[in-house]
Amino acid sequence: MIGCLTWFSAIVAGQDALNVGPVDPKIAAAISQVSATRIQSTIEKLVSFQTRSTLSAQNTASIAAGRGIGAAREWIKSEFESYSRDCGGCLEVKTDTFTEGPVERIPAPTEITNVYAVLKGSDPESAKRIVVVTGHYDSRNSDNLNVTDPAPGANDDGSGTAVSLECARVLSKLKFPATVIFLTVAGEEQGLNGSRHFAKMAKDGSWDIEAVLNNDIVGGDRSAQQDTSVVRVFSEGLPAASIEADLKLIRNLGGESDSASRQLARYIAEVDRTYDVGIKPALTFRLDRYLRGGDHLSFNQQGFAAVRFTEYREDYNHQHQNVRTENGVEFGDLPKFVNYDYVAAVARLNAATLASLASAPAPPGKVHLLTKELQNDSTLTWEAVPNAAGYEVLWRPTTSPGWDHVQSAGNATRSTIPMSKDNVIFAVRSVGKDGQRSLPVVPVPER
Numbered sequence: 001m002i003g004c005l006t007w008f009s010a011i012v013a014g015q016d017a018l019n020v021g022p023v024d025p026k027i028a029a030a031i032s033q034v035s036a037t038r039i040q041s042t043i044e045k046l047v048s049f050q051t052r053s054t055l056s057a058q059n060t061a062s063i064a065a066g067r068g069i070g071a072a073r074e075w076i077k078s079e080f081e082s083y084s085r086d087c088g089g090c091l092e093v094k095t096d097t098f099t100e101g102p103v104e105r106i107p108a109p110t111e112i113t114n115v116y117a118v119l120k121g122s123d124p125e126s127a128k129r130i131v132v133v134t135g136h137y138d139s140r141n142s143d144n145l146n147v148t149d150p151a152p153g154a155n156d157d158g159s160g161t162a163v164s165l166e167c168a169r170v171l172s173k174l175k176f177p178a179t180v181i182f183l184t185v186a187g188e189e190q191g192l193n194g195s196r197h198f199a200k201m202a203k204d205g206s207w208d209i210e211a212v213l214n215n216d217i218v219g220g221d222r223s224a225q226q227d228t229s230v231v232r233v234f235s236e237g238l239p240a241a242s243i244e245a246d247l248k249l250i251r252n253l254g255g256e257s258d259s260a261s262r263q264l265a266r267y268i269a270e271v272d273r274t275y276d277v278g279i280k281p282a283l284t285f286r287l288d289r290y291l292r293g294g295d296h297l298s299f300n301q302q303g304f305a306a307v308r309f310t311e312y313r314e315d316y317n318h319q320h321q322n323v324r325t326e327n328g329v330e331f332g333d334l335p336k337f338v339n340y341d342y343v344a345a346v347a348r349l350n351a352a353t354l355a356s357l358a359s360a361p362a363p364p365g366k367v368h369l370l371t372k373e374l375q376n377d378s379t380l381t382w383e384a385v386p387n388a389a390g391y392e393v394l395w396r397p398t399t400s401p402g403w404d405h406v407q408s409a410g411n412a413t414r415s416t417i418p419m420s421k422d423n424v425i426f427a428v429r430s431v432g433k434d435g436q437r438s439l440p441v442v443p444v445p446e447r
């Protein structure tokens, strides 16, 4: 119970408990193992396959020749397997293969394979809870149907693939109560096909995915105007999976900025304040950039919390372009434009977030705000979850972007705050015995 006392003292001591969580020395040590050199060799290896177009070769000969998406897939698999050997077989390396097409941008039936490694949770109950990091290993050039010319995809999305692999390498040395999945998908450039299949498989299998971190274009392109101190974190406002009743509630209560994905984005900001990762998340309150999409949407559509990490400033000459020089301007997604220290910082932020979530208890169950009577106090109730040492109530003014206030509720499942529910937005989170925080849950009104 010492951990409990430490945590309650921290609350009493002030607001630090809200802005900075307790540092877990094991997590701090693990993220310090993230290596820009390893990330560089991963990205250079991915580029060496010439093209990773989802429509490119994946037969035995192409794999032997080290060319095409089949060769990339086999290499990623072998990397996960080598990390697993280094941790006594702690990772289960799996593939999710299916056939897609003919559909738009996939003219003939094509086998698509997602490759992933599962670090199963050490606690039988908590192991059902899953956090995911993902990147897409397919690439493209100017012509989305071209399968032979170079499509290096160093930044888009060799960088995100390298983040998944590097997180697997450093976190597989630890054990967490909950399960972590390190995912790399294909088919992103054809229409999010790989992630859509994986997210649907998870939904159909009733997987309890709490968070998905999608890294797509996190290379920190070396253009003069790049800001290497920040990475954008995009999160949806209105959940893509909302039904009309959900939307009605959101409209009535001002819940437009409180999707589960947005709570995840705020959680990432808190993790960033807690661990020294070397980069700041610029929380961006929209699903994605104009005219662009990504694999987090596939998870959002199935009702999972998912966000997208993307470098601060993109250079469009270095994405989806044939490798060439025109009037002295270089085009193409080449390794020389990638800033490996930047990718490493993004990987540390991802790894710290995954580790924090996988160490924490589940979010509180069935969080309700009692609204039966008109009163100026606000009473919240929730259901206890395994491994929680206590709970905290968070709140903020309706205009505030992040949680400004926290109050411990002890180990109770009910709390009354002397403040009108009409003036603020509330949430409740679980706290583990060493102060690990779950994602916060915004209450539903109970009459």
Ligand SMILES: [Zn+2]
Residues within 6 Å of the ligand: 136, 156, 157, 188, 216, 217
């Ligand atoms: Zn991409």
